[in-house]
Amino acid sequence: MNKTIRAAMGATALCALAGTALAQDSVTLTIATVNNGDMIRMQSLSDEFTAQHPGIKLEWVTLEENVLRQRVTTDVATSGASHDAQYDVVTVGTYEVPIWAGQGWLVPLNDLPAEYDVDDLLPAIRNGLTIDGELFAAPFYGESSMVMYRKDLMEKAGLEMPDAPSWDLIKQAAAAMTDKDNEVYGICLRGKAGWGENVAFLSAMANSYGARWFDENWTPQFDSEPWRNTLTDYLDLVTNYGPPGAASNGFNENLALFQQGKCGMWIDATVAASFVTNPDESTVADQVGFALAPDNGLGKRGNWLWAWTLGIPAGSQHVDAAKQFVAWATSKEYTALIAENEGWANVPPGTRKSLYDNPEYQKVPFAKMTLESIMAADPINPTVDPVPYTGVQFVAIPEFQGIGTLVGQQFSAALAGQVSAEQALQNAQQLTTREMTRAGYFK
Structure with a gap:
């Protein structure tokens, strides 16, 4: 220096x-x-x-x-x-x-x-x-997390990505950009089980759907309509418009797919921006655009922190x-x-x-959207309805690391077709209730 x-x-x-x-x-x-x-x-x-x-x-x-x-x-x-x-x-x-x-x-x-x-x-x-x-x-x-997308594929599909997209637009764009014959998939999302892998993404997505891990009495909420809507839409997106074997894909696997030009969109960590725009590492470096994580009009976006x-x-x-x-x-x-x-x-x-x-x-192309994404996340009030915890894509209690991994395994199994969405949520409800009872949160 x-x-x-x-x-x-x-x-x-x-x-x-x-x-x-x-x-x-x-x-x-x-x-x-x-x-x-x-x-x-x-x-x-x-x-x-x-x-x-x-x-x-x-x-x-x-x-x-x-x-x-x-x-x-x-x-x-x-x-x-x-x-x-x-x-x-x-x-x-x-x-x-x-x-x-x-x-x-x-x-x-x-x-x-x-x-x-x-x-x-x-x-x-x-x-x-x-x-x-x-x-x-x-x-x-x-x-935080944000939408990284192929500008050329959006243009080819006749669509325009706003800075603050909705989940409905993401569904529309994923369908329009998918070209499985040429190994181009409309969307890549985390499917690998783990509290820091698929649970991180799905918890942030669930916030934007009005779901929450626990109510104010620490009762698990996986049997709620917002969680059913979250998991159903996630499974529909990845199953219909995602790459094969998505249940094994985490951050690193989806990063490689995006860099190889195989993902129309990828919703994941903002720190990935420097990798997908680096021409030495990414075949689509000059075609990447950025947007906030999606919302459903409920006042919370799917941005984590x-x-x-x-x-x-x-x-x-x-x-x-x-x-x-x-x-x-x-x-x-x-x-x-x-x-x-x-x-x-x-x-x-x-x-x-x-x-x-x-x-x-x-002048860095992703700087502005990274900041806006971070500011869109609120760890103190992460959900639409009140909760007794802090944290956006996690619950800041010691038990969450173990519980989150168990729940992530259920969601990954649903993506792999081993259980239905309803069964995965039912299992998540039972597992989380058992662990929270053992930990003394309620009788």
Whole structure:
């Protein structure tokens, strides 16, 4: 990177915390992170941090998402009073942060330097990481979901995609763009079972249909008309206009299909935008358009909300040094570092208002729609009718990870033709009622 940016970063008040570390013996921070591209890039640039903080060394533990979640959860749950935490900084998602904070497993981040500018964080992202006015994790990148579509196929079908489409238009467009003889499918949606795979998509879709996981008394709602409409329409879309074997397709599989030109539309994570518009990776890079996730006119769209964040386990013995790293890795200066080295399209998206005010970033074709998609999601009030939980594509309770996976298996089985939609919903109702009873939510 050039000397001017390095000097500016070195002078920033984010280094104000460094004095404590420099006055002490060198400390080593152990950082547990997920093995996605953004996090690997952060690791490759971490020499910039250690150059500014010579009293701090970094040790990286990079893991696949499911393994990371298991190891980190075990560590933070058993550290503190019983033993020191194995990790000093952990990559944690929006689902875990409020649960872990409520258990006292994370260190609050209320004393980051003024120049970190907490107020610059997008409210939708910040609110999901804040409990009783305290910030418990700093967002590295944020995402929602949106419609990614082939502009050439829409034009060929004689249709126009608005910025805010309805589900009815999505159904019409999926039918019009499907050409199975040439392996072009009108729509690609997640079918792979899992609380972070098909359940994430279907929960967000269900919100827009007026469905909810639980009523205000924590009674499961899969036997409701809105859930029947949600699952029926989803199955009709994917069965009639989706690719074969869709019950096995998750984010990565649908990304590959879209890049190969086999999907007319794909409704999925906004972070996919940089991959589908990269001409080195996508055969349709110059034909991709973007729109908000669909709605049904009920006041809620099918936009979800997620962030990968950096948190500090309460059992860490190097909290001050860990705060310095978290502040650096999620700062405006880090964004400038990525832009300088990788280009604006590759900066971590979805966390700061200032990024979307930047004229250079506004030139990125998906920047505006990503921001609008994030702002369309409301984790505090995710559904049409009142609910006792927060979270858009998940329910922020500890039991949801297990329950969501069980329900996802039922929905995937329905897509594979192994059970009917009605049977899948009936099974989901019974399974969820059983698990919530065991957990003590009701008798």
